[in-house]
Structure formats: structure tokens, C-alpha cells
Amino acid sequence: MSTQHSRAAARLLVAPSVVLLFLWMIVPLALTVWFSFERFNLLMPATREWIGLTNYRFFLTDPAFFAAILNTLLIVVGVLAITIVGGILLALLLDRPMFGQGIVRLLVIAPFFVMPTVSALVWKNMFMNPVNGLLAWLQKAVGMAPHDWLATTPLFAVIVIVAWQWLPFATLILLTALQSLDEEQREAAELDGAGAIARFRFIVLPHLSRAITVVILIQTIFLLSVFAEILVTTNGGPGTDSTNIAFLVYAQALLQFDVGGASAGGIVAVVLANIVAFFLMRMIGRTLEG
Amino acid sequence: MGSIVLRQVEKVFGDVTVIPPIDLEIADGEFAVFVGPSGCGKSTLLRLIAGLEDATAGTISIDGRDATDLAPAKRGLSMVFQSYALYPHMSVRSNIAFPLKMAGLAQADIDAKVKAAAETLNLGDYLDRKPKQLSGGQRQRVAIGRAIVREPSAFLFDEPLSNLDAALRVQMRLEISQLHQKLKTTMVYVTHDQVEAMTMADKIVVLNKGRIEQVGSPLELYRRPANRFVAGFIGSPKMNFVGGAIAAAHGAATIGIRPENLAVSRDAGDWLGTIVVAEHLGSDTFLHIATDAAGTLTIRVSGEVPVHHGDRVFVTPDASALHRFDDKGIAIR
Ligand SMILES: Nc1ncnc2c1ncn2[C@@H]1O[C@H](COP(=O)(O)OP(=O)(O)O)[C@@H](O)[C@H]1O
Ligand SMILES: [Mg+2]
Numbered sequence: 001m002s003t004q005h006s007r008a009a010a011r012l013l014v015a016p017s018v019v020l021l022f023l024w025m026i027v028p029l030a031l032t033v034w035f036s037f038e039r040f041n042l043l044m045p046a047t048r049e050w051i052g053l054t055n056y057r058f059f060l061t062d063p064a065f066f067a068a069i070l071n072t073l074l075i076v077v078g079v080l081a082i083t084i085v086g087g088i089l090l091a092l093l094l095d096r097p098m099f100g101q102g103i104v105r106l107l108v109i110a111p112f113f114v115m116p117t118v119s120a121l122v123w124k125n126m127f128m129n130p131v132n133g134l135l136a137w138l139q140k141a142v143g144m145a146p147h148d149w150l151a152t153t154p155l156f157a158v159i160v161i162v163a164w165q166w167l168p169f170a171t172l173i174l175l176t177a178l179q180s181l182d183e184e185q186r187e188a189a190e191l192d193g194a195g196a197i198a199r200f201r202f203i204v205l206p207h208l209s210r211a212i213t214v215v216i217l218i219q220t221i222f223l224l225s226v227f228a229e230i231l232v233t234t235n236g237g238p239g240t241d242s243t244n245i246a247f248l249v250y251a252q253a254l255l256q257f258d259v260g261g262a263s264a265g266g267i268v269a270v271v272l273a274n275i276v277a278f279f280l281m282r283m284i285g286r287t288l289e290g
Numbered sequence: 291m292g293s294i295v296l297r298q299v300e301k302v303f304g305d306v307t308v309i310p311p312i313d314l315e316i317a318d319g320e321f322a323v324f325v326g327p328s329g330c331g332k333s334t335l336l337r338l339i340a341g342l343e344d345a346t347a348g349t350i351s352i353d354g355r356d357a358t359d360l361a362p363a364k365r366g367l368s369m370v371f372q373s374y375a376l377y378p379h380m381s382v383r384s385n386i387a388f389p390l391k392m393a394g395l396a397q398a399d400i401d402a403k404v405k406a407a408a409e410t411l412n413l414g415d416y417l418d419r420k421p422k423q424l425s426g427g428q429r430q431r432v433a434i435g436r437a438i439v440r441e442p443s444a445f446l447f448d449e450p451l452s453n454l455d456a457a458l459r460v461q462m463r464l465e466i467s468q469l470h471q472k473l474k475t476t477m478v479y480v481t482h483d484q485v486e487a488m489t490m491a492d493k494i495v496v497l498n499k500g501r502i503e504q505v506g507s508p509l510e511l512y513r514r515p516a517n518r519f520v521a522g523f524i525g526s527p528k529m530n531f532v533g534g535a536i537a538a539a540h541g542a543a544t545i546g547i548r549p550e551n552l553a554v555s556r557d558a559g560d561w562l563g564t565i566v567v568a569e570h571l572g573s574d575t576f577l578h579i580a581t582d583a584a585g586t587l588t589i590r591v592s593g594e595v596p597v598h599h600g601d602r603v604f605v606t607p608d609a610s611a612l613h614r615f616d617d618k619g620i621a622i623r
Contacts (some may be wrong), residue, residue: 011378012359070365182375183372183374184371184372184373184375184376185376187342187362187369187371187375187387188369188375188377188436190342190362190363191340191342191362191363191368191369192363192388192389192390192436192440193363193392193393193440194363194392196387198392202377202380203377205377206377206379206380207378209379229332250577
């Protein structure tokens, strides 16, 4: 199919889009790298100068940085765990024939259409508020002291909010995968003496493995950069308890007006994201092949 | 060991009666074939026996025990599905071992049984492959392997050969027959292909719209079909049916004549006709002849006959081999 000739032609024809995409990526990246080596504070724009690795030294030795890395990972892992386990359970439920199936499915998918800022505010003010919130009211109703989610367990609160947003996505992908499971396979397993749990473990779960991988990959990309939910609820606090890398870079650039430091943080974030991507791609390659 | 008895078993989906109440007995060790046109309820009947569908009414006993409300796994039956239903992410070995693992057997026993099954089915070289890496015939064997390791009291097959090409189908037909002779276990086999039914069965159950038209050995059905449906369904090429005055002369609404019971002659005979198509198979010749009196007839002549399209010939039925049917299609004996 691909002669020498046609391959050369193919390269020529895709070149314009490749060049465009490359520029699209490389120009901002190069500028960011450039800024990260400068003293560049928006409050003192006249004092721009080359300072080498100083920005990196400050950013990487900042105690907030380690807290932020840990928080970023906790958000990714926590949300993935909740959405995948919850998504599988919901998909199993929704896969059964029931009354009002269409409406129930629509309701389950609805949170995905709510903007992150809006849903975070709804959670903050209507559910997690220690005075007026629904959760506090429930606790008071059973005689417990209300729990102040955003002040005492801010990271967990953020994880819950983000997981609530991503649960529909995971459910949707897993539900379609579940529906593609061959009915005869299920019946064969039933005849082979596999009970409901064994069928799930040996037939359904392996069948879902690809879909789960896809959910992990796509969600990780977005979860590494959770921002709006933190901004409108905890503002990264108290202290740095709910600051992730994305929020730290924002705080550096726009709260401290330190473009140089923020750029260094951005580059660190890019490197970290690539490390995660490397492991993810390896994992995916294995699952999607088999 | 593996007798299956259905008493007044009925299946209704919504308001459609797929299986009206039927009675059926399958003896231990028998090879029973359910045959009928597509959509007549063969699979449904088999799934009722397997327990994958609940009977709307009636009782099913397996091995002398009432199994009507028993879970599928508890009935001691194995089933081979039309799609094979192999577990795609498991190796051939794990596929065959799966029912044993579910039964909680020791690993050593499992290995021994899988090995024995693989030998019986010539799968020894493929044990570590995934189903995807096998041909259709090999997949079929794995599905059978998974069924035999459980040592069930009966095997259920739902059109197991319909996804195979013609040559492989003939070969697998033979292998399943041999397997039956070796294991001597009851087998219930569903097919829409009457050739499979004729070649494999001890007992054929002819189904039509969920009803049992006739039960009997292949030759019984061939020689003494109970009605027009069975007469037309069993046998290839199909039986010829002639109505009108010719049938009335024999005291019937319709008479049936098998293609091999018609003789062809250039000189003399009962019905004069024109050869429409002559199919020369070497061993046999099939002639389709448009007769003036009896409509188009199919005739089977042994060996080669030197006739061609367009020839005018005489056709004579063998009067001793006529099947007579009344106006409801029931055989008159
Ligand atoms: N789950 C079901 N719900 C409703 N109708 C069904 C169902 N399963 C089968 N049928 C109907 O029952 C009839 C017999 O089906 P089936 O047993 O699969 O036929 P066969 O195997 O002989 O081709 C068909 O008309 C089919 O539409
Ligand atoms: Mg069928």
C-alpha cells in the first residue's frame, strides 16, 4: 500500500497541519520556558532580568510545592477511585430493565452538564455549609454536631465535588461497555456454575477493563488540572491544605504577580504531567492490545 | 442418568405464545434433534430445558427429578451456544477449566480433566491461545471442551455448526456423532438443517410454530411422515406434492411422492413433461420437470442419465411409495 512515493506525498500533505499544531504548542511553551529563567514581576515590570535557575530553586523548595504535589495526586486518585467504583455500580444498576429508564439515565448524566464553578458553589452553599447546608441539617437531625467540610476536610470536600461531576462520565462509558457484553457469555457462565459475584469478577470486570482504562486516561488528564472547584470553594486553604499544582501556579502568578516563578511552576507541572502520561500510556497500551 | 421429560410445558412472551403446551420425553443416552424452520421456537425450547428461560406452565424433569424451578447451574446440563460464547479474555485452558474452577475442584484435578478434554478434542497445541487466535472449528471444539469437562447428565447444542463453512460442518457433524458414541451421554441438538438432523439423530423432534409435528427416528419420519409439514421438511430434495384430480383418484386431498420414487422414461409413462433444469451431480441426477398434468416435479435418478434441458419425457410415480394426505394435511394410513 505505501510505496516510497505515496509515503512522501503523505508527509507533504499532512505537513501543514503538523506545522500548525507544532507552532501552537511550541510558542507558548518556549515563552514559558523563557520567562521561567527571568525575574519577572508584574508589580516591577522594569526590573526584568535573567536569573537562571533561581525561580526553579524557589518553587521546588517551597513547602507549598510538596503539599501541592501530594494534593494533586490525592485528587486524581481519590476522584478516580470514587468515579470508577461508583460508575461500575451505577452502570450495573442502570443496565437492568426498569420503569422510567430513559428519565433515570438522563438524571444520572445531568451533573456532567453543570459548569464546575456552578456545581462547586452549589455544593459549598447548599450541601457543605455548616450552618445552612443539607449535610449539616442531616447531622443535626440525628443529633450530631455539624461537620464543617471546607474548613476541616477541605481536600476531601474538593474530591467529593469533583467526583460528583465526573461520575456521570464514568457511568456513561462503563454502561455502554456493559451493554456490549454478549448475553450468551453471561448465560454460559451461569450454566458453568458461576454465581452473580463470580460472573462479575470473571466475566463482567475483564470485559470492562478497556472502558475502565479509557475512563482513567481521560479523567486523569482533566483531574491533574482541577482549578475552578478549588477557587470557588476553599481558595486552596486553609493554608495549603487544598492547593494543587494548578492552583499554586495561579497563586504565584496572579496573587503574587510573579510571572517568572509561575512559569517555573508551569514547567514543573508540564514535566510532572508527562511523567504521569508516560505511565498511563504504558498501562493503556497493555490493556488495549489484549 | 440423563433422561429429560417435559410435561405440558408452555412458554409465553408477553402475549405471544411461542411454545403451546407440549409433552416430550428424551431417554437417557439418546441423541435427540429439534429441527424446524427458523423462528419456530427450537432455541426457546432448549433454553427452557437449560433453565435460561422460566416455563410459563408445566414441569420439566431431568434425571427423574423435578427441575422446573432449579437454577440453570443446578440442572447438571452443559450447553454449547451458536456464538460459542467463549470467554474472550481467558486462554483456551482457562475457558475449559472455568466450570471446574467454579465447582471448586482442586487445581490438580482441574489440570487432569482439561488435559483429557483437550486430547479428546485435539486441542492440545492450542491450550495457551486466546479464543481470538483460533479458527471457527477450533473455537467450536473449545466450546465443546468446556461442556464435556463438567461431565453433565446431558448436553444441549443450539445450532452449533451454523457459523462454520460447509466442509467443516460435515467434519464437525461427524466429530459430534463420535463424541456421542464415546460418551454415551444424552444430547439435545437444535438445528434448522434437516440433513444434520437425519445424519446425527436417534430421535428427531420436528417443530413448527412451537408445536411438535412428529417425533421419531430419522427413517420413521422419512418413511411415515405424520403430515404434510414433516413430509416436506424431511428429505432432500423435497417431496413433491400433487393435488387435484390425481390426488382424488387416490382418495386424498394431496399426494406426496419423494423424488427417488419417480421414474423417467422417453417412451412411455403416466405424465408427460418438459425438463426445466437437469442438475448432474455425477452420483445422482436431479431433474426438474414441468409436467402437463401434475405441475413441476423434482426427480432424483441414480447415476448419469443422458437428458437435457428442454427434452420431453414421461414421469411415472411408484404407486407403492405414495404418501396420502387429507385436506388438513394429516397423513392417511
Ligand atoms: N425473549 C423473547 N421475547 C419475546 N419473544 C421472543 C423471545 N425469545 C424468542 N422470542 C420469539 O420466539 C420465537 C421463537 O424463537 P426461537 O426459539 O429463537 O426460534 P428458533 O431458535 O427456532 O429460530 C420467535 O418468534 C421469537 O421472536
Ligand atoms: Mg435459534
